[in-house]
Amino acid sequence: MIVPLHIIPPLRTVQVMRYLTPLREGGSLPAIAEADDDFLYVLKFRGAGQGTKALIADLIGGEIARAIGLKVPEMVFADLDEAFGRTEPDEEIQDLLKASQGTNLGVHFLSGSITYDPAVTQVDPLLASCIVWLDAFITNVDRTARNTNMLTWNKELWLIDHGAALYFHHNWSNWQAQAQSPFTLIKDHVLLPQASQIKEADAKIRASLHPQLLQNIVQLVPDDWLQGDDEITPTEKRKVYYSFLEQRLQQADLFVNEAINAREALI
Numbered sequence: 225m226i227v228p229l230h231i232i233p234p235l236r237t238v239q240v241m242r243y244l245t246p247l248r249e250g251g252s253l254p255a256i257a258e259a260d261d262d263f264l265y266v267l268k269f270r271g272a273g274q275g276t277k278a279l280i281a282d283l284i285g286g287e288i289a290r291a292i293g294l295k296v297p298e299m300v301f302a303d304l305d306e307a308f309g310r311t312e313p314d315e316e317i318q319d320l321l322k323a324s325q326g327t328n329l330g331v332h333f334l335s336g337s338i339t340y341d342p343a344v345t346q347v348d349p350l351l352a353s354c355i356v357w358l359d360a361f362i363t364n365v366d367r368t369a370r371n372t373n374m375l376t377w378n379k380e381l382w383l384i385d386h387g388a389a390l391y392f393h394h395n396w397s398n399w400q401a402q403a404q405s406p407f408t409l410i411k412d413h414v415l416l417p418q419a420s421q422i423k424e425a426d427a428k429i430r431a432s433l434h435p436q437l438l439q440n441i442v443q444l445v446p447d448d449w450l451q452g453d454d455e456i457t458p459t460e461k462r463k464v465y466y467s468f469l470e471q472r473l474q475q476a477d478l479f480v481n482e483a484i485n486a487r488e489a490l491i
Contacts, residue, residue: 232287232440237301238330240267240308246317253320256333259302265330267302268387271323276449277394278387279329284465285362285386286331287441292429294354295382301446302330327446331384337377342369342414347381352418353425355383360407360479361472364389369414392468396456399464403471406482416487426480430473438469 238259245256247266257267270276283299290296306325312318347355355374359367366388367373373385392402410416419425442465450458472479 232291232437232444235283235299235301235444236261237303237327238263238265239303239305240265240328240330243267243308243312243317243321246314253317255317257302257330259300259330264333264335265300265302266333266384268329268331269320269324270326270328270449271320274387276451280393280445280449280465281362281390282329282331282385282387283445284441284469285358285364285389286383287444288362288433288438288469289358289383289386291437291441292354292358292433294351294358295380297332297334297382297384299332300330302328304328327448334375334377334382337375337382340372340374340376340381340414342372342418345376345381347415347418349418349420350424350428351381352415353421354429355415356410356413356419356422356483357425357429357480359389359413360410360483361476362386362389362469363391363402363405363407363409365391365409367414368412372414374414390465390468393461393465396454396461396464399468400471403468404475404478406478408482408486410479410483411486411489413483416483417490419483419487422480422484422487426476430476433473435466435470435473438473439466442466442469 238261240257241260242258243255247254255267256264258264268279286296286299304325364386375382392399442462447458450461
């Protein structure tokens with residue numbers, strides 16, 4: 225059976241069984257954990273500093289990347305029950321686990337992968353351009369030479385950690401202005417020097433990325449991740465995420481031209 229392009233399969237749900245290793249490279253203390261399906265996952269915790277907003281950005285950004293043909297490890301909803309982590313000796317980690325009861329985000333652990341190093345590995349120009357396009361689209365500030373958030377696995381480039389994207393949701397009042405932003409921070413993108421086919425990437429992606437697909441990706445976000453201290457309801461927030469992405473897609477020339485100009489300034 226042929227699945228329509230706008231259909232986004234639901235994420236699987238797993239139960240976290242064992243906390244294995246903290247990954248202290250990030251401020252949010254993600255960890256490698258084993259789930260009840262016997263796979264290992266990099267676990268992103270709802271109780272970490274940025275809360276569920278980082279999980280939402282990671283989920284939406286990662287699934288958009290997957291939808292346009294980029295390689296992203298499988299993401300799952302990872303449940304922590306209230307008893308999990310009671311025996312953890314590290315007090316900081318124990319507090320994090322207690323604050324993360326419920327649904328978290330798990331990203332399939334790519335065993336044997338290595339961090340992408342731009343000094344060692346060259347990326348195909350069209351692939352580099354597609355990644356630059358994606359990060360300008362979702363306003364991802366965190367794909368720089370300092371922190372590439374890409375892995376080389378089985379001789380292929382995989383994207384991870386989009387939790388710093390969609391930063392408009394830290395201030396809901398200005399989302400419309402952010403939607404129309406050219407995203408000047410694209411000048412710091414680690415792949416920009418190799419992205420010589422941004423116009424070609426733009427044409428390729430716009431042919432496949434359409435509003436219904438974006439809406440279906442936003443629908444993946446659990447309602448309880450959209451709860452907050454503000455007075456905006458989960459339904460209203462979901463509408464804002466979709467409207468932000470739809471407007472950026474409609475006005476993609478803004479960030480595409482910004483990326484092209486930023487690259488020309490580099491070379």
